[in-house]
Every structure is written in structure tokens, then in C-alpha cells.
Amino acid sequence: MTTFILVSGVFTGPHVWDGTAARLASAGAEVRAVALTGLGGGGPSDGTETDLETHIADVVAVIDSVGQGAAGEVVLVGHDYGIHPVVGAADRRAEAVARIVYLDSGLPQDGVPALAAVADQGVRDEVLRAAGGTPGAGAVLPAPARDAWRLWGSTADVPDAALDRLTALASPQPLATLLQPLRLTGAAAALPMAGVLCTGNGASIAMVQAQVNLGEPGLQPLTDPRVTFFELPTGHWPMLSGPTALAVTLLKAAAGEGQRLTAVDASRPAPHLRPFLLDVPELPRERTDNMDLYLPPDAPSPRPAVVFVHGGPVPSGARPTPRDWPTLTGYARYAADHGVVGVTLDHRLHALTDYGRAADDLADTVRRVRADPRVDADRIALWFFSGSGPLTADWLAKPPPWLRCLAADYPIMAPLPNWGRFDSRFHPADAVAGAGSLPLVLVRAGLEADEIAATVEEFLTAAQRCGADIEVVDVPNGHHGFETIDRTDASRDAVHRAMGTLLRHLTA
Template sequence: MTAFVLVSGPFTGGEVWQAVAERLRAAGAEAHPVTLDRDPGSDLETHVQDVLRAVDSVAAAGDLVLVGHDYGIHPVLGAADRRVDRIARIVYLDAGLPQDGDLPLALVPDPDVHRRLAGADEADLTPVPVPEPEEWQRWGSTAGLTAAQLERLSRASLPQPRRTLTRPLRLSGAVDAIPTSGVLCTTGGLLTVDAVQELVRVGPPHLRRLADPRVGFLELPTGHWPMLSGPEELAEALLRAAAGGGRRLTLPDDAPGYLCPFPLQVPEAPRVRRGRLDLHLPQSGGEPRPAVLFVHGGPVPADRVPTPRDVPFYQGYARLAAAQGVVGAVVDHGLHTLADYGRAALDVAEAVAVLRAEPQVDPDRIALWFFSAGGLLSTDGIAEHPDWLRCVALSYPVLAPLPGWFAVDPRLRPAAAIAAAGADAPPLVLVRAGREAPQVAETVAAFLAAAEQAKAAVEIVDAPNGGHAFDMTESTDEVRAVVGEAMRAVLVRLQG
């Protein structure tokens, strides 16, 4: 017999699982909804202990499956890490992928909560209030819920103790041995299994673990509260997950993209290292030269070796710039998690200051070139449009937070920046992938619409057959042509 321990998201308790639990029991399983302690002094460890008590109270001889919805995945992981031998599977129900040391607050989508709790006094125990019926949408898609259900949800919920969101999750790593399933609620623009597969292909290396054969994915065509909007479908999905069902993801056949050779043959260039910044210099000396600062995407794990400035891809772009007579620079910024965007923006600003202070660099002719998820870091340059910034280049950029990217600094919104800058925005070169992931393509389309409305100058370089990060993973005539055309477009603006 399979026994399910069910842990829901913020504010809610075991009562939200009632309809799901009835269906699981009717199918022959045990169901144990958990109500987490809502005392104002409770913290994440309090909730981990709540789940541990539920796990230890289950006497079933069969498989024990822990289900964590939204915030609930944090205490589920904390408990599972300490009861590895008891747990047959963990189910992430429309939940993030928190790691050791992460704060639950990082995955909270409501920006008001971030403003209220970020940097708050730890002695303050004022809880986060229950959302009003019309406010639940700020915590996740309410698709499938009626007005009456939202009213009942608010009445049945309790305030969320603030320390449950501001204390870090602590994991030993033992939990990594437990098979997992992801149940994705796809209505409302949230991630699909296809989108996760694309992230495994081109995203940060740590996502490759999602292609482990012990990990399965299922989809539910509903909003963020499937225990209320589709209890029968959710129960069926949980039973499938417990049985090891669901779609498996695949790894690319080749090496990680960041280790692939640069698609163009470019000569080596003298390299100078300044802290987190590398400068690749033109072979000929002489007067100060314009410079292009290449800004990598991510997040990139802090312990990944080599770091971006040492991989063939970014070195290739910097050397290509140097071969064209300008300084090519690469910065290792601190975008290690989605919560690090603010820090990364400061690192980029510092790198620009160091670059402009170099004697070999003309401080009044700088271009910034952002890749992939680094596109969000273009916000400050577009918004401030200083005279020295001659061009902003964007390669297959992410220009708004993707579904689930709740931890991204809310000020980093390139579309809003270009709408405010209007015709004063710096000239832009945008490299667009024809086979871009839909969620990313939507952010590009919205940005271009804002640029057109603002009458900003944008040159688009299309790669019709290119997928996301095509120039990192592919080496074709089309790729080489696109890279060359994008570089030409940047240099025209930089040297003009």
C-alpha cells in the first residue's frame, strides 16, 4: 500500500487536501494531509518537524510518498533529508527546486511580500496576512477556481509565520538519493514539460540532474491549486507519480554547450585579468580602443569550473572583437541563483567602471553585449543611457522573468526601461533565435513592442534555424553568418 503525506503551500492546511485524500483512499492508498504550525514564532525548522512527525506516524508497510506543494516542498525536503530510508518518492507539486541554503522567500511570487520581508528585523514576528480572494492570483494562477472557492480559501487559511519564509533550508545532500516526480500545473503560462526539457538542453548545468531516469514529469491543465480545481485529476497524477510514471527527460548527446568550440576560427589575443574582468586586446597597440563587454547568462553554479570567462564561447567572442580592432572583455558576475540578479547587476556596473579606467580603452565608446538570461541585466544601461554606452546587444535574451522566476529583482525589467527611455535609449542589436523556447520568445516580443512604441532604434539579426544558445551548441554556415553579422552591427555603432 502506498501512503501519501500531503503538505500544501502557504497559509493553507490539511483541509485543502480533503477531496484529493478521499480519492486516494478510494484507490486503496493511505492519505495523510499535514497542517503546519501557524504560530507566529514558527520557522522553517518548526515545519520540518511537523512533517517528520507525520512521516514517523505512518505505519504502512508499503511505499511512503511525500508531496510538497509550493512552499510545502521546503519542509518536505527538510524532513526527507533526515528520513531517506523511509521515503520512496518526493513529488514536487507546482513547486520550485530549492537547494541547501535557499530561503523560501526566494520562491514567493508576490512582490509586496518581498518588500515587506527583505531585510526585515528578525525579531519582528508579524506574520504575512492571508490574501483576500482577489489577491490569491499573486501567489500563483487561480485558473479553475470559482469566486466561491477563493472566498472559502481565504476564510479557511491562516497567516503565514514570517520566519518560515526567511530562514534557510538546510539539506545534507542525502535527499538527492530519493526518486522524484514533478507535477506541473500548466494553465496560466507556467512551465510545461517541453519547456523543462529545453532548459535541460541549454540551461545551467545543475538542471541536467532533472534528466535522471528516477525523475518523472506529469502535467495538469489547471492553475496553481489543483487540489481544489481538479482533485480527481490530481489524485490520478499522484498515483501515477508514486508508481514511477511520467515523462523522462533526455540529456543532449554532446558535451555541455559551454565546453563546445566557438563556431568561428579566431586568433588568440593578449589577455589581461583585472579581478573578475578579463580583457582581450587587439594585437596592434596605439591609441585607446573602443570596447565590448560580454555579459554571460545563467544562473551559473558558484562552484562550476571553468567559469564563464574561461570557456571557449565567451573567449571566442572576446577574441573575435579583438581581431576586429576593439577590446573584448568578459566579466564573471555573481548570478549563481535567481535571487542573485541584484548582485550581478552591481558586478556588471563595477566591471564597466574597471573597463573604462583601462588605458587601452576609450572610455567614451563602450558596448554591452548580454546573452540569454543575462538579458535582464541590460535594464540599467537602457534606463540610464549614458553617453559612453554606444550600443546594447542582446543575444537570444530573456527580457522578463520566466514563469516561476519569482526571486528576480523586480526592478530588472528591460521592457519598462526602454519604454521610459524612449528615443533616448542606446542603439540596440537583438539576435533572435527562430526556434526559441516559447516562454523566452514571448519576453522578446513584448520588449520589441515596447521598443517600437518608444521609437527606440533596434536592429534585429535573425537566426531562422537557431534554437536558444545556437551559437554555443551549433557550428553551421548560418551560425557563423549570424555571429559575424551581429558583430558587424555592434562595431558599426561602437566605432561611429
């Protein structure tokens, strides 16, 4: 018999697990929902500081109460903040734990506080302001109002009654639980684990695989065969929005089922490093700082230029850097072969908080491109990819007269739910009303992840509402990053069509 030890997230307690626990129990499992000190029915502290170590001790006590000699296996499940005391407890009782389940949570690391896993910068700032430097005993973060839970994760599909109850039973969160660094010895590093990702909150297995492919060091252990993944098509609170589906998933996770990630194979390039789908000439480039120029052969100067803007976030240590990725170099050479200057750059979008820096890098690159005597400063186009979609907002809101076209391939055109509050400067759906007559080209992948496709539809709705001049190029069976994944006639036709439109506007 499997024993599930369930640990909930910030402000909450065992009550959130009621529906899922009942379904697990009916399947023959034993269930222990942990009451963390000071949260959701957990007892008050004894006067000492309630911190992360306090909550780790709470989980350790439940593990010990199950007993190492009990039949079956102990599976620890941590949701949201709850994964931090779960991982800490597993580190201290590794011999008693069979598996850890990360339920729509981050990956806690030694020496890093739980606050670092909070996506919303406003929430992080609020915590630090409330702490005032070093929190005193009893310092707490007030529980959210009913309409503020979304800042901690998407409430999609949560029934109104469940959201009311969540709000009514919420407890203030002791600040030290979020600020105290997690301390791990590594004893639990080899334990099997499962990740349950809630796609309605903006997470997916494909996204994790893409980050693994980029070489993110902290994610490489996720390719271990003992690690499996599941997706649930709901928001951040599956125990409230789909308790039965969650219970079924936890039972499968405990049995070692699930999808496994593919490790990076040095003998075979990752999808984003496979060859460009078109045969383009190997034109030389000029490299200056973070920018490469691909110049048209034997073409009189000055010539129009198109700047290709890579997506992200991309880990700062990723090699090769984006301006050497086949998609970017392929497009740049294609452009140069058709008489315009192709430009690629590396910008500093390494985290969700870096859009401002990336926007500055792009603006500086455009300035330098326009200043080059071989470039027609009055005929510039910008072409964005994937996670650089939010960067289009600056150029949509107030297009300069020299910007002749703006294109975007499989872009993320609005913040995903798990991004938290996001700088309103980078909301293309709001900015497109200022685009005026600027020609827009949007290349849409038919097999796009639902959470990204929803942002594209939001943008297209806004563009239609304001009468923007937009051409949509569909790749019906194309994936995100289709230029190196889908070597089909439909994919090639999409590239030709999008580039043809852009070139017409550049040279008109």
C-alpha cells in the same frame, strides 16, 4: 494500490486538493490530504509553538495511520511550503515511503528554514519584520488578499471562483513554520523522487538541466536515475488550474515515469562549454581582475570596444567562470579580428538578489574599459546574454552618448513569475522608452522556452510602442545558447548579421 499523501503550501489546507484527489481516487488510488496544524481546517495547537516540527509530526501521523503493512506504496506529495514537512516526515519514516513528489517547490536542505525557498524578497522581509527577531508563540503571517497570491506563485489559469475560494479559506501562517530550520538525518536521501515543474510559474526542465550543467553542487543528485521530472503548462497552483492533468502526472510519477536529467560527463563538455560555432582566430587576451581584453592585431589605437555580459545566475563556484566560456571568448575574438576591442568579464550575478551587484560590476568594467588608452572611449557597445537581460535596463533608461549600440542574445527581458517582486530598476520593458535613438539588436531563438519568449515579446511590444530603433535577428530553429548548441548555417548567419550591425554602429 498507491496511497498519495498530499501536503499543501502556505496558508492553505486539504481543500485545495479536492479536484485532484477525486481524480486520483477514481483511478483506484487511496488519497490522504493532510490538515496541517493551524492551517485550512487543521486543529489548533495545544498551546505550544506551532513550528515546522509540528507540521512534520502531522505528516508522520498520516504515514503511520496508513500502516507499514498496507498493500501498495506511499507517495508523499509536497506543494510549495508543503515540501518541507514532507521531506522532514520522509526522513523520519523513510522505510514507509516509496517516493517523494516535489510539486513546483524548492529542494529543502538540512539546517535551512522554509523561508529561504521564498523567491520574493519583499515577502521574506515581511516575515522577518513580523517576527521581530524571535517570534513568540502564536505569531503568524496574515493570509494574502486575493490579488496578493501572485507573490507566492503565479495564479495563471486559476479560475476566478477557485481563487475566491482559496482566499476565503486561507489561514494565517505560523511564523515559526517558516523560520525554524529543517533538520534531516539523511535517512530519506536515497528515496526515489519526482519533480513536477509548472512552466507558467517560470520553471522548466531545461532550466534545471542548465543549472546542473553549470556545476551547482546541490543539484547534482538530481541526475540520479531514480529522479524524474515532469512539466505542466500552468501556473503555481495546478491542483486548482488543472486538477485532471495534475492527477495524471502524479500517477505517472508514482509509476517511476518522467524525464531524467543528464549528468555532467567529464569526457564530454556541457552544452555551454562546447566550441563556438564560428572558426575565430586564437587571439591572445589581457587579464586584469575580473576583466579580459582581446585586442585587435596590428590595429592602430584607440579602437572601439564591445563588452560581452554573461547571463545567470551562475553559481559562485562554477568553473570555468563565464569569461572563459566559448560563447563569450568566441564573440570577443570575433570582434577583435574585425578591428574592435572585445571585452569579457565575470560579474557577481550568483542569485536573483544579485542584480544590483552585477550592475555595479558591469558599470565598473565599462569605466575601466573606457579609461584604457587603447580604447576609443566614445565608441562603446554592450552585448548581453540570457539572464543578464534585466541589466540592460540601466543603459536603456538613459543611454550615455558614447554607447553606440546595445545587443542581446536570447535574453530574459522581464522577471519570470517565480521571481516574485523584482526591483523595478531592472525592468527593460519599462526602461526602453528612454532609449531614444540608441540602436538595439535582439537575437531571438525560435526554440526558446515559452516563459522566456514571453518576456521578449513583452519587451518588443514596449519597444515598438515607443518607436525604439531595434533590429530583431531570428534563429528559427535555434535554442537558448545556440552558439554552442546549434552548428547550423542559420545560426552562423544570425551571429554574422548581429555582429555586422553592431560593428557598423561602432565604426560609423
